[in-house]
Amino acid sequence: MKLPLFISTLTLMLSATTVMANDLSSLSTSISSHGNTPLKLYVLDCGRIDARDLSLFNPNIKKGTFKALANPCYLIQHEKGLLLWDTGLSDQLYGLNNGIEVMDGAFNMSVVKTLASQLDEIKVKPTDINYLAFSHLHNDHTGNAKLFMDATWLMQEPEHAMAHSEHAKNYGYSPQDYILDKKVNITKLTGDHDVFGDGSVVIIATPGHSAGHQSLFVDLPKTGAVVLSGDLYHFKENRDNYAMPGWNNKKQTIHSFALVDNILDQTQAALWIHHDLDEFSAQQKSPYFYQ
Numbered sequence: 001m002k003l004p005l006f007i008s009t010l011t012l013m014l015s016a017t018t019v020m021a022n023d024l025s026s027l028s029t030s031i032s033s034h035g036n037t038p039l040k041l042y043v044l045d046c047g048r049i050d051a052r053d054l055s056l057f058n059p060n061i062k063k064g065t066f067k068a069l070a071n072p073c074y075l076i077q078h079e080k081g082l083l084l085w086d087t088g089l090s091d092q093l094y095g096l097n098n099g100i101e102v103m104d105g106a107f108n109m110s111v112v113k114t115l116a117s118q119l120d121e122i123k124v125k126p127t128d129i130n131y132l133a134f135s136h137l138h139n140d141h142t143g144n145a146k147l148f149m150d151a152t153w154l155m156q157e158p159e160h161a162m163a164h165s166e167h168a169k170n171y172g173y174s175p176q177d178y179i180l181d182k183k184v185n186i187t188k189l190t191g192d193h194d195v196f197g198d199g200s201v202v203i204i205a206t207p208g209h210s211a212g213h214q215s216l217f218v219d220l221p222k223t224g225a226v227v228l229s230g231d232l233y234h235f236k237e238n239r240d241n242y243a244m245p246g247w248n249n250k251k252q253t254i255h256s257f258a259l260v261d262n263i264l265d266q267t268q269a270a271l272w273i274h275h276d277l278d279e280f281s282a283q284q285k286s287p288y289f290y291q
Contacts, residue, residue: 030194030202031217031267037200039220040077042286044118046088047071048099049140049275050108057234058243067235070280071140073115074228075122076218077289080196081130084151085216085228086274090143090177091116115144122287126150131195133203135230135274136210137163139174149182154195156205157188159212171210171247189214206232206260208253209245215260217269222291225269232256235276 051057054065074085091114093100099110119126126147133154134141145153163173187193189212193203202217209231216228232253233239244253264271273279284290 030192030199031219031263037196037198037219037221038079038291039200039218040289040291041218041220041223041226042075042077042122042289043280043283044073044075044088044115044286045070045113046073046086046115047093047109047111047140047143049089050099050110051106052108053106056106057245058238058241059246060241060243061237068277069234069275070277071109071275072280072283074216075119075124075286076201078196078201082124082128083131083133083195083201084129084148085133086135086141086230087132087144087148088115089140091147093143109140116147118286133195133214133216134159135215135228136213137178138172138210138231139177141230142174142177145178146180149180149184151185153178153184153186154189154193154203155186156207156212156214157190158207159210159214160186160188162211204259204263206230206256208232208249208251208256211249213256215256217263217267219267220290225267226290227260227264227269227271229260229271229273231274232260233273233276236273236278239271239273 049069049071051067051069053063054061054067055063071088073088076083089109089111091111093109093111094114096110099108102109127150129148129151131154132148132151137159162168162171168175189203191205195201195203200219204215204217206215207213213230215230215232217225219225242257263269
């Protein structure tokens with residue numbers, strides 16, 4: 001570990017922790033960790049990403065290190081409606097045996113099972129989805145957004161602004177995924193958001209990886225609470241070492257690390273790291289659901 005970087009990160013972590021009280025005070029009015037609301041959470045396979053240079057996600061990892069990454073989506077069924085969290089890689093990649101090369105070969109992206117077919121398997125039509133929320137609008141999370149134009153889209157206002165700016169493509173966004181001919185009902189959030197109004201499913205603003213990155217708290221009555229991290233961390237090693245991609249906003253990311261740590265401590269929630277393939281492989285996939 002590079003000691004100056006460690007000391008700098010630790011200093012920022014301690015600084016961030018001092019402001020957590022206000023953040024948690026506002027969150028505590030929303031988050032429930034009592035498991036009182038019937039919920040179902042389906043884990044969906046929304047593609048695979050082969051990363052050929054892991055140093056892009058963590059500068060302390062040797063350049064050229066390979067790692068296979070998962071790319072899930074999640075469906076949450078609440079008595080008041082359905083929320084889909086992320087839409088993964090485009091179903092149009094299905095059937096391409098060698099996937100597609102991205103960023104001059106830094107990544108290979110592929111799909112072995114379409115999102116549409118997985119929803120159909122559990123008798124859910126795209127038009128049944130009430131809410132579509134994105135952890136952020138990078139292109140590995142928005143590939144099938146067009147299927148859900150009848151849903152209300154939930155995203156942070158800064159994410160909407162950046163993803164719709166003239167520079168969007170320079171920051172990992174694919175506007176063709178989410179700028180559509182048909183008008184979509186978009187709710188621009190300015191912080192945390194209680195989706196169904198009872199504290200069981202709460203969007204948590206966790207900026208840093210992108211301007212309006214967000215994570216999701218889900219209070220499952222039998223399994224226990226979970227936090228879907230989005231790209232706050234890409235895999236367990238980054239979580240363990242509080243490492244981040246070089247393009248992240250460091251100050252925001254450190255603040256979001258500390259915020260999520262405190263939520264996990266406060267609620268005893270499990271952390272589901274979005275792209276960690278080992279974690280994803282251990283999870284039971286749809287049509288099974290967690291309760």
